[in-house]
Amino acid sequence: MTSLQPHVGRGLRQAFTEAQAQWRKLQDSEVPIFFVGAATCGRAAGAGEVLQRLRSHIEAKKLNAQVVEVGCLGPCSFEPLVIVHKSDAPRICYGNIGPDEIIHILENHVLGDDPCKQWALGKMTPGELNGIEDFDAHPMMRQQVRNILRNCGLIDPENPYHYLAREGYRGFLQALEIGPDKTLEEVKAAGLRGRGGAGFPTWRKWQFCRNASGQTKYLICNADEGDPGAFMNRSLIEGDPHAVLEGMLIAAFTLGASQGYIYCRAEYPLAIHRLQVAISQMRELGLLGENIQGSGFSFELTIKKGAGAFVCGEETALIASIEGQRGMPQPRPPFPAVSGLWGRPTVIQNVETLGNLPSILRNGADWYTQYGSESSKGTKTFALAGKIERTGLVEVPLGITLKDIVYDIGGGIPAGKALKAVQTGGPSGGCIPAEKMDLPVDYESLTKAGSIMGSGGMVVLDEDTCVVDIAKYFLSFTQEESCGKCAPCRVGTRAMLSILERITAGEGETADLDNLKEIAQTVKDGSLCGLGQTAPNPVLTTLRYFREEYEEHIDKGWCPAFVCSRMISYHIDRDRCSGCGACSRVCPVEAISGEKKKLHVIDQEICIQCGACLSTCPPVYAAVYRRSGELTRYEQRKEKKGKTK
Amino acid sequence: MIRPAKENSSQITDILARYPANRGSLIPILQDVQEKFGYLSEEAVEELERLMGISANEIYGVATFYTQFRFSPPGQHTIRSCQGTACHVRGGRQLLQELQQHLGIKSGQTTEDGKFDLERVACLGCCALAPVVSVDGKVHAQITTKKIPSILSQYAGPSWLGQAETGKEDDENT
Numbered sequence: 062m063t064s065l066q067p068h069v070g071r072g073l074r075q076a077f078t079e080a081q082a083q084w085r086k087l088q089d090s091e092v093p094i095f096f097v098g099a100a101t102c103g104r105a106a107g108a109g110e111v112l113q114r115l116r117s118h119i120e121a122k123k124l125n126a127q128v129v130e131v132g133c134l135g136p137c138s139f140e141p142l143v144i145v146h147k148s149d150a151p152r153i154c155y156g157n158i159g160p161d162e163i164i165h166i167l168e169n170h171v172l173g174d175d176p177c178k179q180w181a182l183g184k185m186t187p188g189e190l191n192g193i194e195d196f197d198a199h200p201m202m203r204q205q206v207r208n209i210l211r212n213c214g215l216i217d218p219e220n221p222y223h224y225l226a227r228e229g230y231r232g233f234l235q236a237l238e239i240g241p242d243k244t245l246e247e248v249k250a251a252g253l254r255g256r257g258g259a260g261f262p263t264w265r266k267w268q269f270c271r272n273a274s275g276q277t278k279y280l281i282c283n284a285d286e287g288d289p290g291a292f293m294n295r296s297l298i299e300g301d302p303h304a305v306l307e308g309m310l311i312a313a314f315t316l317g318a319s320q321g322y323i324y325c326r327a328e329y330p331l332a333i334h335r336l337q338v339a340i341s342q343m344r345e346l347g348l349l350g351e352n353i354q355g356s357g358f359s360f361e362l363t364i365k366k367g368a369g370a371f372v373c374g375e376e377t378a379l380i381a382s383i384e385g386q387r388g389m390p391q392p393r394p395p396f397p398a399v400s401g402l403w404g405r406p407t408v409i410q411n412v413e414t415l416g417n418l419p420s421i422l423r424n425g426a427d428w429y430t431q432y433g434s435e436s437s438k439g440t441k442t443f444a445l446a447g448k449i450e451r452t453g454l455v456e457v458p459l460g461i462t463l464k465d466i467v468y469d470i471g472g473g474i475p476a477g478k479a480l481k482a483v484q485t486g487g488p489s490g491g492c493i494p495a496e497k498m499d500l501p502v503d504y505e506s507l508t509k510a511g512s513i514m515g516s517g518g519m520v521v522l523d524e525d526t527c528v529v530d531i532a533k534y535f536l537s538f539t540q541e542e543s544c545g546k547c548a549p550c551r552v553g554t555r556a557m558l559s560i561l562e563r564i565t566a567g568e569g570e571t572a573d574l575d576n577l578k579e580i581a582q583t584v585k586d587g588s589l590c591g592l593g594q595t596a597p598n599p600v601l602t603t604l605r606y607f608r609e610e611y612e613e614h615i616d617k618g619w620c621p622a623f624v625c626s627r628m629i630s631y632h633i634d635r636d637r638c639s640g641c642g643a644c645s646r647v648c649p650v651e652a653i654s655g656e657k658k659k660l661h662v663i664d665q666e667i668c669i670q671c672g673a674c675l676s677t678c679p680p681v682y683a684a685v686y687r688r689s690g691e692l693t694r695y696e697q698r699k700e701k702k703g704k705t706k
Numbered sequence: 707m708i709r710p711a712k713e714n715s716s717q718i719t720d721i722l723a724r725y726p727a728n729r730g731s732l733i734p735i736l737q738d739v740q741e742k743f744g745y746l747s748e749e750a751v752e753e754l755e756r757l758m759g760i761s762a763n764e765i766y767g768v769a770t771f772y773t774q775f776r777f778s779p780p781g782q783h784t785i786r787s788c789q790g791t792a793c794h795v796r797g798g799r800q801l802l803q804e805l806q807q808h809l810g811i812k813s814g815q816t817t818e819d820g821k822f823d824l825e826r827v828a829c830l831g832c833c834a835l836a837p838v839v840s841v842d843g844k845v846h847a848q849i850t851t852k853k854i855p856s857i858l859s860q861y862a863g864p865s866w867l868g869q870a871e872t873g874k875e876d877d878e879n880t
Contacts, residue, residue: 105832105845137834289829290791327737327774328830330843368733368772371828385732387771444833446792452834484791520791520833534794538828544771649807671803676851 066238068355072347077225084226087146093126093171094146095163098214100133100299101331102292106140107159114160118167126171132300134214136182136201137453142214144185147171151188154196155180201451201470206432206440209416210456213300218335221342224303230348232422233310237356241315245271248315248418250426252438257283257374257411258489258515259591260437260504266408269398270316273406278318281402281409282309283379284325284332287371288487289538291518293442294412296454298325298332301416302339306362308415310348311422313360316408321360324379326367336364371488371542375590376401376409378544389544390590411516413442434460437503441517447484448523450475457502464498467521478523481622482606486515488535488542489595491602492528511602513595527624528603528610533561535599539592550593553584557600565625569615578604619690626670629689633661633674637684644674644685717742718753732760736769744780781816781823783861785809785841790829792836797851801837802826804851808858808867821862 065074087094095115099108112128119126134142139156145166146152153176155166162180169175176191183196196202207213216223224230236244249264270278282305286294298305309321325333340362343349351359365383372378373388380402382388401407417439421429433439437459443466446452450472457466463483467473474480482492485502491512493500500506507514522531540554557580560573581597588594604611613621620628633644633653638660645653645661652668655661663674678685721738725731735758739750746769755762769775787802802813805824809817813826832838835847839857846857855867 101845102832102835105835105838105847107847140835286831287828289789289794290833291829292831292833295831328827366734366737368737369774370772382733383730385729385768387768389771446833446836447795452792452836454834487791518791518833520795522795526795531795534791538789542828672800673804673851676800 066234068237069234070347070354073230073354076222076346080222080225080229083220083222087129087223089148090127090146091148093148095126095128095167096131096144096146096215097128098133098140098142099130100296101329102133102137102296103140103142104331106137108141110160111141111143111158111163115163115167118164124167124172126167129217130219131215132213132218133296133454135205135207135210135296135454135456136199136451138451139182139453142182144214145170150176151190151193152185153177153190153193154182154185156182200472201453201455204461204465204470205456206458207456208420208432208440209304209413209442210297210300210454211420212304213296213454216301218300218302219338221303221339221346224301225346228423229303229419230307230310230346232419233307233314233348234354235422236311236314237354237358241271241317244311244315244422247426248421251421251429252426252433253414253417253421253429254437254504255411256413256417256441256516258486258513260514263410263414266398266410267312267315269396270318270406270408273399275405277320277405278316279402279405279407280309280313280316280318280321281379281383281407282321282323282412282415283374283376283409284323284329284412285367285374285379286326286329286412286516287367287374287542288489288516288518290444290446290484290487290520291516292444293454293517295329295332296444297412297416297442298329299335302332302335303343304416304419305412306336306339306343308410308418309362310353310360311418312408312410312415314356314358316406318408319359319361321362322365322383322402323362324365324367324373324383327369333364333366340364370544371538372544372590372592375592378590379409380407387544389546390592392589413517432458434501434503436505441502441514443502443517443519445471445519445521447520448474448478448526449521459503460501462498463493463500463502466502466519467498471521474521474523478525480521481524481526482522482528484512484520484522484531484599485518486513486595486598487518488539489513489591489598490515490518491598492522492531492606493602494606497606511605512598525622525624527565527620527622528607529561529565529614529620530622530624532600532603533558533565536561536596539596543592543596547588547590547593549584549587550589550596553580553587554593554596556580557584557597561600564611564614565620566627567614567618567625569611571615573615574604574608574611613690617690621689623687623689625689626672629670629687630665631663631668631670631672631674632686632688633663634684634686635660637682639682639684641679641682643677643679647673647677649673714743714749715753718750718757722757727758729760732758732765732768733772736765736775740775745776745778747777778816779820781820783821783842784823784825785839786825786827786830787813788830788832788836788838788840789826790831790833790836792833793829793838796836798837800851801839801849801854804854805839808854821866822858 143158144154166177170177181193183199253263254260370388373382377391378388397407430438442456480495482494484492536558540558543550545551584597640658652664675685813824816823
């Protein structure tokens, strides 16, 4: 580790020394340590029960073992995740660990000599153990480059010494050393672009703000992660809050901002808690307040809880919300960098943009630019979800292909289904079809394909997903979230939604598709803010790539994915029904009749197409099937198989 | 249950004291008032009007813009059904329908006995574990329609669901 700059105060100096000692103790511990992934996602998967069981077992047996709660390591589909440290063996990361499994590992691996290979995802430190492979070689990990998420899942996010020991706040101290001008130059050379979606060069935004007149300037961290299908910011804040806060210090120092706000959604209680803890630790370490580390730079931080409005992800709406107003966007210019919060120059940065700054300052722009493509530098986190084998939070160099993310990292589509499209950018983005999987993931390529990078939500759609339904889903979201200020957005999204509702109800007309396109263009052109300007994207991309599917809905009256409930009917196969009665018991409208052990029949007049019978019919019989238009799902499958033969 | 106005007032004064006296504090104050009383009652808003000098109209204008604020007393348990993209493609809508059927209410409503609130939320951020439903902030992951009765009875006791669905059970027994 490089030595500390001379201006670093005694308190922080001592903290660094203490951090080194604590970290070394953690690495060389004689006592076994359990690192349990306990972020929101881990807890949802049952990490809370694992912790409870583990702690009470350790106490009851009077064992000498340590338990550390860490953030999310990323492979969410393997949650709950536990990393086990044992003094004479490499550290092992285990996946899908419930309360029973953790006790098994404790008894057999920690106290015995069976490393429980059946649950091991990989080893985190060098050494040999029963042929367990490196964690970094795991298919989900090997293409990842974890720079922003480098601490997530490895450190205790509520222990500031862990962060300090991992070169924490070194980037900020470096910025203090070289001064604001050179810090800006470094960020410019790194080519960092905003990670909130639009990809605006960070240095340029900073330049505008620095050039704006006035003494008081503000920095806002946008943690109002409102895109449905995105959880990158939550994971980063929960797993490594100091990284984001250090990024804020670097940005504020460069801008000359003395007050910062973090606007975080109220739906993220754990993230808010972690931020509160970390902010008070910063104060104790002398990294917040007046004259930080004798540099003359003063900075204060306030957390603002979002109150639930998607449009507040838009800069001017977010500012209005902090000012205590309805979160409605304002026309730009003036841009917030010139006149923002309370009319002062204000820079708003996404959580992940800030999370990039410490490593850029610490390692330099040359190091940073080795990752990424020509125009999109660095790495980017993506929330991989939907119909994919391995879901989770991944970080990859920009420029990687979609194929690599979906098939290599994500492990492809479950249950032998076919990939249909990848949805990027949430409600502002679009669906990229399966045949375009060679597309490199960078700002320009995604925009050219009609979608956007967005903040990093990536939802995989398989053949069972209806793209018209997806377009309708996103539009109903933006329609509901439209603040109502601009008529094209307020009225246009509603008009488009009602067309899509008709199409999915089997009442579409041929003229609908042209109308959709025309309204979409009007909404795009006539809206003030990003929400309205991008709201038609899901419709436009699906129309561009899946026009045939729209036409099938309209012309043939069938939904090929068997999703649009008004266009499908449920039936019971007479050869397969055993008469067990499971379906008739769950039917909410009592549409199914039949005697015990005899064929059951669905009354189509009464049926509401809820699908309860289909999900209830025991797999051994699999007697309930759907029909839409000409073919049943059954017949469609058979036909497909016939073709491939 | 409405508390005596005096007690209400002093609690609201306490909340106001935590924040600087400016317009920017309005939303955090409303959030705290809702946390304290469960909702924004007419009395509370009138009190804020008096103490903050912001008209009740203006306060309602801000509060109704944001989905977080409610204006009627909440149920005992709050169920949030996630309608995020990942949940949507994995059956989030069917789950919401199923919840509505079991509870006998639509989203945004409270059951007659005040036991449950049902809300639909845009995203809970647990997309990798979709579909999810949260009850009183605890996230239940990878829910299927079959798991819903057992989740509800965890919070309301095993007999609650029986009462709500007696009509159907009777039919089966006869």
